[in-house]
Structure formats: structure tokens, C-alpha cells
Amino acid sequence: MTGVQVLLRMLLLTLAAAACVELTAVYVGSMRAVRPNPRREAMLRVRAPGPDIGRIPEFIGEGILFALVTVAGRVVFRLRLSAPPGNEGKMLSLELERRAAETGPGGGM
Amino acid sequence: MPQTSATARTAEPRHSTPRSHWRLKITLGLDATLAAAICALEEVRFTGLVMHEWLGIAFAGMAMAHLLLSWPWIASQSRRIFTGRRARARVNYLMNLTLFAGAAAVIWSGIRISQKAVPALRGTNAAAQIDWRWDRVHNQFSTWMLIFAGLHLAMNWDWALAAIGKLFGGGREGGL
Numbered sequence: 001m002t003g004v005q006v007l008l009r010m011l012l013l014t015l016a017a018a019a020c021v022e023l024t025a026v027y028v029g030s031m032r033a034v035r036p037n038p039r040r041e042a043m044l045r046v047r048a049p050g051p052d053i054g055r056i057p058e059f060i061g062e063g064i065l066f067a068l069v070t071v072a073g074r075v076v077f078r079l080r081l082s083a084p085p086g087n088e089g090k091m092l093s094l095e096l097e098r099r100a101a102e103t104g105p106g107g108g109m
Numbered sequence: 110m111p112q113t114s115a116t117a118r119t120a121e122p123r124h125s126t127p128r129s130h131w132r133l134k135i136t137l138g139l140d141a142t143l144a145a146a147i148c149a150l151e152e153v154r155f156t157g158l159v160m161h162e163w164l165g166i167a168f169a170g171m172a173m174a175h176l177l178l179s180w181p182w183i184a185s186q187s188r189r190i191f192t193g194r195r196a197r198a199r200v201n202y203l204m205n206l207t208l209f210a211g212a213a214a215v216i217w218s219g220i221r222i223s224q225k226a227v228p229a230l231r232g233t234n235a236a237a238q239i240d241w242r243w244d245r246v247h248n249q250f251s252t253w254m255l256i257f258a259g260l261h262l263a264m265n266w267d268w269a270l271a272a273i274g275k276l277f278g279g280g281r282e283g284g285l
Contacts, residue, residue, distance in 0.1 A: 006177060013176055020213035024246060028218075034241035055155035062148040066259045073263025077197070 130276075136178050137272045143171055147258050151251060162219070162226035169216045176209075201264050208257040211250050218247035 146168050153161045176183065186202050220227055221243040224236040262269065 009177055009180055010173065013173060016209070017213040017217075020210040021217040023210070024214040024217065024250075028240075028242045028246055031242045031245070034245050036239070036241050051157040051160055052154055055152060058152045059149060059155045062151045062255070063145075066144065066148055066255060066262075069256050069259025070263045070266070073260040074266050077200075077263055 132178075133272055134276060137269075137276060139171060139175055139178070140269070143168070143175060144258065144262065146171065147255055151255055159225045162223050165216065165219045166226055172212055172216075204257065204260055204264065208254065208261055211254045211257060215247060215250045215254050218243045218250065222247060 146164060149156050150161060150164055150168065156164060186198060190199065190202050222239050224239075228234060228236050
């Protein structure tokens with residue numbers, strides 16, 4: 001993979017992202033003006049700029065939520081999107097006639 | 110967090126070269142970092158505003174690297190999306206597209222409401238007036254992004270397990 005290829009791919013991804021951003025801007029433009037929520041504004045403006053280690057439980061909580069979504073998705077995708085087994089839709093043959101012919105009348109008992 | 114298509118995965122040699130081993134290591138490390146970053150970015154009070162904004166900018170770069178590493182999959186699936194018959198491939202493609210669009214929206218809205226990082230990059234100390242509509246979009250879309258990222262991992266769970274097995278010697282190499 002050459003540098004030019006990488007740059008070209010990055011350009012393509014940027015263009016695709018720009019298209020998504022443009023659609024988001026259209027959505028934002030259609031929104032009514034949002035009055036600043038005083039609580040949220042205070043949080044944004046006065047929010048402690050540094051990390052707060054005491055908030056680790058919240059971070060772990062987000063991790064748990066992420067894991068739960070993954071597990072739920074795993075279950076759903078396994079149930080709904082897994083390829084069907086090869087014998088699905090085919091009649092199941094017990095081959096009773098062949099067995100009877102092989103063993104003869106009353107055979108096998 | 111997929112890196113290669115199913116075809117590309119199976120096409121990979123059974124006994125990988127040191128180069129492909131390194132690539133796998135980088136890819137898996139990047140994916141794990143992205144997952145941790147998504148969780149950290151969701152909790153601004155944990156990271157603080159400054160780290161949240163810089164981490165968000167770093168996240169954009171990491172997401173770009175993730176997509177570049179996944180390019181074989183993107184290229185092959187984009188060609189096949191309208192002709193392929195497998196529902197799983199179509200669902201996976203649409204889900205990844207949604208995740209991409211959501212990430213683009215979250216990153217851009219984050220830039221629009223940035224109070225620390227973007228003004229610092231511009232060389233100005235004064236933060237721009239916040240457009241609260243972008244703030245709302247940022248919050249709404251970031252929650253959806255966490256959900257879609259979880260589903261993305263779920264869809265590529267087998268690949269992730271196989272990659273971990275290959276790197277840490279637990280077997281399950283067949284999926285790669």
C-alpha cells in the first residue's frame with residue numbers, strides 16, 4: 001500500500017464524513033432554537049477541567065453498558081443472522097425401511 | 110471492530126509472518142483503545158472537559174486508522190452490497206455505515222461546541238458561543254454511538270476472539 005493510496009483513502013473517508021456532517025447540519029438547521037439549560041450550561045462552563053478519579057464507577061458503568069449491548073447484540077445476531085445448518089429444510093430420513101430389509105422380519109430385537 | 114473481510118481473513122496464511130502478526134497486534138490494540146475511549150468519552154465528569162475534548166480529537170484519528178486498516182473489507186462489501194444475498198453481510202454493512210455517520214456527527218458537533226481544545230488549536234483563548242442545538246445533537250448521537258459500537262463488536266465477536274487467541278496463544282486461529 002503506497003502513501004498515495006493511503007492519502008486517497010483518507011480523502012474518500014473525509015468526503016464521506018463531510019456528507020454525513022452536512023446531513024447532520026441540515027437536521028440541526030431544522031431544529032428549533034434550543035434554550036440553554038442552566039444546569040447543563042453551568043456544567044459546561046464550570047465543569048472541572050481536570051479528570052476526577054472519584055468518577056471511576058461511572059466510567060465502569062459505561063463499560064458495563066457497552067458490554068451488555070455487545071452481549072445482547074451477540075445473542076440476537078446469533079439467533080437471527082447465523083447461516084442455517086446445511087440440512088435445514090430437508091426431510092429427515094430414519095431409514096426404517098432399509099433397516100427392516102437389512103435385519104429381516106422381527107430382526108434386531 | 111473488524112479489520113478484514115471474511116474472504117480476506119480466510120485468505121490470510123495459516124502460519125502468519127511477523128509482519129501480519131504485528132499488523133494484527135496493532136489492529137487489536139487500536140480496537141481495544143477505541144472501545145475504552147468510547148466508554149471514557151461518555152463520562153465527561155470522569156475525564157474532565159479538557160481531556161474529553163483532546164481524547165475526542167484523538168478518537169477521530171484512531172477511527173480513521175481503524176477504517177484504513179479495514180479498507181479491504183470496506184472495498185469488497187461496498188462492491189457486493191447490492192448483489193450479495195447474505196442478510197448478515199447487509200446488516201453488518203448498514204450498521205457500520207450508521208456507526209460511521211454517527212461518529213462523524215458526534216465528532217463534528219464536539220468540534221462545534223468545544224470550549225478548550227479547538228480554541229487552543231486555533232490559538233485563541235476565547236471559546237466560541239455555544240450553539241445549544243449542536244450540544245443536544247452531540248449528547249443524543251453519542252449515546253447511540255455507544256450502542257452501535259457495542260453492536261459492532263457483537264457482530265465481529267468471533268474475529269476478536271480469534272485475534273486474541275492468536276496473539277495470546279489460546280488457539281481459535283481458524284477465524285482469522
